[in-house]
Ligand SMILES: Nc1nc2c(c(=O)[nH]1)N[C@H]1C(S)=C(S)[C@@H](COP(=O)(O)OP(=O)(O)OC[C@H]3O[C@@H](n4cnc5c(N)ncnc54)[C@H](O)[C@@H]3O)O[C@H]1N2
């Protein structure tokens with residue numbers, strides 16, 4: 001539990017709980033399918049109809065009766081062509097004994113037909129705009145013409161009322177394609193939060209600007225917006241805010257009026273210009289402190305009032321690796337839960353440590369790491385770049401974060417630890 005009267009600093013789990021409790025689940029809404037990519041479905045969705053919607057042809061060819069197309073290798077009897085069905089039109093004749101109907105891929109199977117022979121098996125001209133008067137099919141060696149050949153049956157993909165998406169699953173391109181095929185133009189989803197990301201620090205200038213002495217390029221805001229985009233949330237980046245309390249107060253107020261969540265970076269430690277902490281600590285509902293984790297120790301979390309609405313604010317430490325680790329451990333799962341998603345956590349792989357290293361007593365150390373697949377089965381993991389929370393390049397090169405428990409002071413080669421995968425394991429498996 002998060003408990004300000006506790007002995008010792010809050011743990012990673014405590015802070016995760018605190019952040020999770022601040023972000024309420026967002027209400028469901030009906031959304032146009034075209035805009036729903038990345039949203040989680042708000043209710044279990046059943047197919048409203050069968051798919052395929054009707055029996056249709058899998059091939060460009062001729063709809064026939066099996067009895068008329070027997071024998072392998074030898075030409076079958078000549079069949080009178082009594083119709084022509086393109087995809088998108090309905091049959092206007094039935095296939096009687098001794099007849100066939102030309103048919104295109106996706107067109108409905110006419111009454112009387114119980115198989116389709118591809119045009120390649122026939123003596124009909126291919127790609128001709130009009131159907132021939134008659135046709136003869138020759139069944140290739142090794143093929144048996146049985147009822148249903150090259151017919152895609154109604155309901156073979158999914159039957160009406162069968163579940164196609166569970167509540168909480170995310171709409172990806174494939175799910176959207178499937179819902180469109182079922183005829184859904186709108187889909188019930190959990191609303192996604194409006195997020196404002198605010199990078200604070202007088203030293204920050206936008207990438208691409210000319211640097212004056214002491215200035216650096218703003219990277220945390222860019223990284224956070226990208227991290228939100230990776231979980232389907234279009235966050236708004238507010239230009240780097242200087243360490244001026246009045247300016248920050250004004251910008252926070254404006255952001256709160258339009259946001260479901262505000263995320264700040266920087267200004268939460270013990271410095272003379274730690275403006276985020278100075279401005280927000282005066283309001284009710286904010287907590288600031290150090291959690292037992294490195295990087296990412298100093299944190300702030302709470303709500304601010306926006307015309308009677310309590311808007312959650314999460315304040316992340318400014319060191320770039322600390323910002324990212326805080327997003328990963330606290331914001332990512334809480335925001336995914338807020339948007340109704342059921343897949344809150346990244347894939348975890350247990351890996352064997354390749355080289356030993358020291359860890360910090362009393363703090364969960366979040367180590368940047370590279371996990372590699374090994375032929376013998378157990379993947380190996382190597383620490384990357386040291387513990388410094390300014391070492392952003394090693395973070396960018398890592399494919400995993402490896403939490404080392406707070407009671408561990410030394411990790412030995414050969415120890416096995418869980419690694420939280422940030423990207424795909426070299427070799428392809430997740
Ligand atoms: N006396 C103490 N000093 C510090 C403590 C402490 O407990 N006592 N904690 C250290 C730890 S741990 C961290 S983490 C940082 C957190 O500091 P702040 O959140 O106040 O962050 P800043 O001071 O604003 O910045 C820290 C560092 O990161 C750079 N930065 C900040 N924002 C950005 C950005 N948007 N893009 C790129 N780089 C950024 C900034 O220039 C600083 O170098 O405090 C330690 N100090």
Ligand code: MOO
Nearest residue numbers: 295296297322389
């Ligand atoms: O904990 Mo700070 O986040 O080391 O860099």
